[in-house]
Amino acid sequence: MNYLLRGTGVVTAVGVFSLLTFSLPSGEAHGDGGGNVLPRTINQAWQQECASCHLAYSPAFLPQASWRRLMNGLDRHFGENASLDPATQADILRFLEANAADRGGSRIGSKVMKRMPAGEAPLRITDTRWFVHKHDEVSQSVWSRKSIGSTAHCAACHRQAEQGVFDEDTVRIPKQ
Ligand code: HEC
Ligand code: HEC
Numbered sequence: 001m002n003y004l005l006r007g008t009g010v011v012t013a014v015g016v017f018s019l020l021t022f023s024l025p026s027g028e029a030h031g032d033g034g035g036n037v038l039p040r041t042i043n044q045a046w047q048q049e050c051a052s053c054h055l056a057y058s059p060a061f062l063p064q065a066s067w068r069r070l071m072n073g074l075d076r077h078f079g080e081n082a083s084l085d086p087a088t089q090a091d092i093l094r095f096l097e098a099n100a101a102d103r104g105g106s107r108i109g110s111k112v113m114k115r116m117p118a119g120e121a122p123l124r125i126t127d128t129r130w131f132v133h134k135h136d137e138v139s140q141s142v143w144s145r146k147s148i149g150s151t152a153h154c155a156a157c158h159r160q161a162e163q164g165v166f167d168e169d170t171v172r173i174p175k176q
Helices: 001-019 044-050 062-073 087-100 107-114 129-134
Strands: none
Touching: 044 062, 044 087, 107 129
């Protein structure tokens, strides 16, 4: 995977993110199906610290155990050092746990859990069986298109991903 190319897309996504964040009604509801996956209450530290390199991935995509593993290894976070001070780290982890897939607060979370083998705690949303199943019609050649670069670059295809919207109507796969 070409990190530089991926970087370009991420920077654009972050720009859009900051524009949109503040125009969102704060009480945005949980979606049905693949609709709106952002939790009702957004955590400020999470938005600040976890959206600087990529989209702030909704906590509903992974179980609590995954978030614990991930937050305990921020110093070696997918090849990056994403360390935080202990207070901020604890604050973000509380938020992620409270809104995790296995907390029963969202339909998308229930779907993720339905396909999760007991005891598993993947570090990547893109490694979950739910994700792989949902995206099985996307071919390998599409994932490697220049403007996508990584399966984790949700916003390349989900044009309203920064707002937590993932429903079918908002998917547009880039041509190259
Ligand atoms: C210094 C940059 C940086 C920061 C800050 C950062 N990340 Fe990441 N994160 C990455 C990179 C790089 C990847 C791998 C992306 C890829 O494979 O395309 C990643 C991947 C992820 C993934 C897996 C995505 C997948 O493949 O499903 C999750 C989940 C994640 N980050 C959560 C977080 C959380 C939560 C925070 C805030 C505490 C955070 N990240 C902060 C750089 C960062
Ligand atoms: C290459 C483009 C592409 C990328 C990148 C991508 N997706 Fe998707 N996604 C799709 C397509 C295509 C569908 C299927 C839409 C449909 O149901 O017809 C889909 C479906 C979904 C759905 C289900 C929507 C529903 O209505 O059931 C969710 C949720 C979702 N994706 C989340 C993600 C997340 C989270 C990421 C990043 C970690 C991601 N996607 C990355 C193309 C993509």
